[in-house]
Amino acid sequence: MDELKNSMPLENTLREKQTNDLLLDRLNIIGEKVASNASIGEILQQVANCAAEELGADPVVLYQCKQNKATFVAPPIYAGKLIHQVKNAGVSPFKGTTFAELILAEGESLHFEMKDDIDEHIRTSWCKQNNTAYIPNEWFHDREGIQSMAALILKAGETKVGLMFLNYRQPHKFSESVKKRMNTFVAYAAVAITNSRLIARLNDDHSYLKRIIDRLPDPVFVTENKKINGQLVWRIKVANRVAHQLFGYDFSTNEFADRDARLLLGGDLDKLKQALQKANGEVTDLELSMQHSDGHRIPVSISTSVLMRNKENDHVTSAICVAKDLATKNRLDYLNRATLSLLEARSLEAAYDIIFENLNNIGYKKGMLSLVGEKTKIISGKRAIGRNWHDLLDKTNVPLKSGNVLAQVVKSGTPRLIKDCTTDPSCNHELTQQAGIKSQYIIPLKIHEEVIGTLQIDLTDKQNFLYGDKHHLTESLNVLSAFANQVAVAIESNRLKAKANKLQRSLADVGHEFRSPLHNIITQLGGLSYYLKKKYGQDQKVLDVVKIIEEESFRGDRQMKNALYSSEKSVDSMGQHLEKHRLSVTIQQCAARFQITARNRGISIVVRDNIKKIPPFSFDIMQIEQVFTNLIDNAVKYSHERQTVEIQGEDHGRKIEISIKNTGLGIPERSYTQIFEGFSRSDVLDSTRFIPGTGLGLKIAKNFVEQHKGKIWVISKPLSQRGKTMNYEGYLTTFFVLLPKNPMEY
Amino acid sequence: MSKRILFVDDEPLSVSAYFEILEDQNIEIDLAEDGNQAINRLQSQKYDLVVLDVQFTPGEMMGENIEPRRAGAELLALIRKNKIVDLSTPPNVPILILTAVMDQRLLEEIKDLKVDGLCSKPIVFQKVVETVTRLLGIEPAS
Numbered sequence: 001m002d003e004l005k006n007s008m009p010l011e012n013t014l015r016e017k018q019t020n021d022l023l024l025d026r027l028n029i030i031g032e033k034v035a036s037n038a039s040i041g042e043i044l045q046q047v048a049n050c051a052a053e054e055l056g057a058d059p060v061v062l063y064q065c066k067q068n069k070a071t072f073v074a075p076p077i078y079a080g081k082l083i084h085q086v087k088n089a090g091v092s093p094f095k096g097t098t099f100a101e102l103i104l105a106e107g108e109s110l111h112f113e114m115k116d117d118i119d120e121h122i123r124t125s126w127c128k129q130n131n132t133a134y135i136p137n138e139w140f141h142d143r144e145g146i147q148s149m150a151a152l153i154l155k156a157g158e159t160k161v162g163l164m165f166l167n168y169r170q171p172h173k174f175s176e177s178v179k180k181r182m183n184t185f186v187a188y189a190a191v192a193i194t195n196s197r198l199i200a201r202l203n204d205d206h207s208y209l210k211r212i213i214d215r216l217p218d219p220v221f222v223t224e225n226k227k228i229n230g231q232l233v234w235r236i237k238v239a240n241r242v243a244h245q246l247f248g249y250d251f252s253t254n255e256f257a258d259r260d261a262r263l264l265l266g267g268d269l270d271k272l273k274q275a276l277q278k279a280n281g282e283v284t285d286l287e288l289s290m291q292h293s294d295g296h297r298i299p300v301s302i303s304t305s306v307l308m309r310n311k312e313n314d315h316v317t318s319a320i321c322v323a324k325d326l327a328t329k330n331r332l333d334y335l336n337r338a339t340l341s342l343l344e345a346r347s348l349e350a351a352y353d354i355i356f357e358n359l360n361n362i363g364y365k366k367g368m369l370s371l372v373g374e375k376t377k378i379i380s381g382k383r384a385i386g387r388n389w390h391d392l393l394d395k396t397n398v399p400l401k402s403g404n405v406l407a408q409v410v411k412s413g414t415p416r417l418i419k420d421c422t423t424d425p426s427c428n429h430e431l432t433q434q435a436g437i438k439s440q441y442i443i444p445l446k447i448h449e450e451v452i453g454t455l456q457i458d459l460t461d462k463q464n465f466l467y468g469d470k471h472h473l474t475e476s477l478n479v480l481s482a483f484a485n486q487v488a489v490a491i492e493s494n495r496l497k498a499k500a501n502k503l504q505r506s507l508a509d510v511g512h513e514f515r516s517p518l519h520n521i522i523t524q525l526g527g528l529s530y531y532l533k534k535k536y537g538q539d540q541k542v543l544d545v546v547k548i549i550e551e552e553s554f555r556g557d558r559q560m561k562n563a564l565y566s567s568e569k570s571v572d573s574m575g576q577h578l579e580k581h582r583l584s585v586t587i588q589q590c591a592a593r594f595q596i597t598a599r600n601r602g603i604s605i606v607v608r609d610n611i612k613k614i615p616p617f618s619f620d621i622m623q624i625e626q627v628f629t630n631l632i633d634n635a636v637k638y639s640h641e642r643q644t645v646e647i648q649g650e651d652h653g654r655k656i657e658i659s660i661k662n663t664g665l666g667i668p669e670r671s672y673t674q675i676f677e678g679f680s681r682s683d684v685l686d687s688t689r690f691i692p693g694t695g696l697g698l699k700i701a702k703n704f705v706e707q708h709k710g711k712i713w714v715i716s717k718p719l720s721q722r723g724k725t726m727n728y729e730g731y732l733t734t735f736f737v738l739l740p741k742n743p744m745e746y
Numbered sequence: 747m748s749k750r751i752l753f754v755d756d757e758p759l760s761v762s763a764y765f766e767i768l769e770d771q772n773i774e775i776d777l778a779e780d781g782n783q784a785i786n787r788l789q790s791q792k793y794d795l796v797v798l799d800v801q802f803t804p805g806e807m808m809g810e811n812i813e814p815r816r817a818g819a820e821l822l823a824l825i826r827k828n829k830i831v832d833l834s835t836p837p838n839v840p841i842l843i844l845t846a847v848m849d850q851r852l853l854e855e856i857k858d859l860k861v862d863g864l865c866s867k868p869i870v871f872q873k874v875v876e877t878v879t880r881l882l883g884i885e886p887a888s
Contacts, residue, residue, distance in 0.1 A: 518868065519760055523760055523763045524759065530766065553868070
């Protein structure tokens, strides 16, 4: 975070993109955990760890809100390092007086940039809330030396599900982009927690009902209403899967379906019914439908007639309940999996496809997605499914200021269930009537507090469901809302991705534009030196000036190339071109580019003869040239005056090892890996001079060496014990590069 | 007889530095700044060497839908495959590519069309002079 605060805007942008991608990876893992029914505790720990690592906070404290209560589940979850052990861990510390409860009661996420801000908030708000002027001195941030923090409320729709403290031990200015990243994270975390809670509850219900159902003798599912040419085999298999899930029958093979379908049905249902009635069975109707998706059959709701040789109505009712709950749980699981593909969607258009495909798969066949224009503040239809909704797409251009129902949902941020569009005053009756829409559910797409659009789901053909079992209706609408939250996160992350890509493309364009005049300068210099030599003869001074201009121009070009290479996309598109070259020639050419810079500081660059003994081997000359130019550049930059930069090479048979040694400003061991990560230069500074650089060179070097299946590392040791106390001065630093002679072998 | 080179580059500044040193060696130099000019030159003159940039304005004589970012590769293909009518320069004329292109795939494509030299920008001046004189079979200038 420190680099973020101090770095240049360009670095910020690149770093941000990079971090965003990592963040998405991590969020995906959490999503997978939810989909795989991990416990709520595991999910919370994942969320906290992810926040610590990806948002640079240390420590993170995550509170889970109690359902329907303005307090927390104890104890909170910690990630990162705590200096002091938490007192009363496991015992509820919540008495309505903690700082966390204050933030929760206030209901707003807050960012404290300095410790003073935190103290001030306690002095004013906390004292007022607790009606006291007395301030206890036992505060978490005091104890842990916290200098800045973000207190973020996790909300799923209107429900507060948690509160996360991102603590930092330095003061921080939280820029808008950092806040936005935090918000995206928090929105996703809230969805993950809500979903895992829903799943946990359904699991509990399920196991309870399963115990009841276990007492039912010989349950058999068959279908009777969807007989296709007298063949019911396909439907039977479905029914059996459901039976398997409900009753633990092992119907994993098709034999049951085939054999029993023939036995029980055989195309002659009446016979079966008679047999069952004779055996004291009972027939109860249930509703069921099936969906195909990618060739997999997913039971999304349960349909069929249930035949049971048991007359106890209670048992049958229980079975129906389990069936319905199972259906809800399946939908949720299904949508969670859908979210993963959503987050991976390559474009907004692809994301829309996934959204509607998945809604269709769980039985909602019509609807529309609209987004609020960031500048225009107009809600416009982006994608519709179902012909009547498609006709509405172009007509949906609703200013946020209007009284239209979409604008209302965006402004209020709460979902609206409209059972009858013909009577609801906020609906455009003409339009809905034309389109034949009677009932719909409108869900706001929310990222934290901001509503970015709406998802309308057509419920016209679901009148039974709308006026049927209330519990079932609420549960189903909750599932849809949870999905809408994920949709919002996916859309936002896609938008961010698109922005980052656009920015990167324009950066690449700018980079190329800068390189072109530099190339012309370098070429013209050659002409100039020829002309000068012709006119004035050999003059070392003139030649030196030309050489300096040339070296500096090469430096500019190199930095620009580093910036361009640092975008992984451009590296990918470059590909790798392996050809046999002599490494000693490449290294000598690289070293020659620093001749004057080095000489001015009395530094000599020595390329040892053992490099020349290395036989030609396959490497990508453009990449390896960049690696050694960057390494020699560093060695010269960080050398003290009148020192030697020594480059050696050794042939180890299948691999060769090159080392570049310099004496000067050292690298602390804690930075050995970090310096290769890009934009993170060693935190040790030279007290006497400014050393220029972007901190990209080593990242590029590492990237290219690894593309050759090689390794790069550094060791930096003081020449004398005195060095340790002298701000890392007088260190012998060696960069090692290990390259296989044939990268294709690895 | 003096040798003759055609430079194809939309930025004269990036090649003009070579002109004096080459002219001092009795080499005649022509410059084409786009595809049309290049084709006109190749039709009217017999060149001993073509020095080709990769990115320039193609012009309608090179054909429809030619992307400027790969015009050099397209022109190279036209010459090598003898697709230009009334060409005075033979299709197997030595060709040297000077490029700032980082796209390895495009470079591979160019190499497959048989080029006699390929220098990546920024280029050390002396290297180009050496390559040009070597391809022309004359002694390099000191």
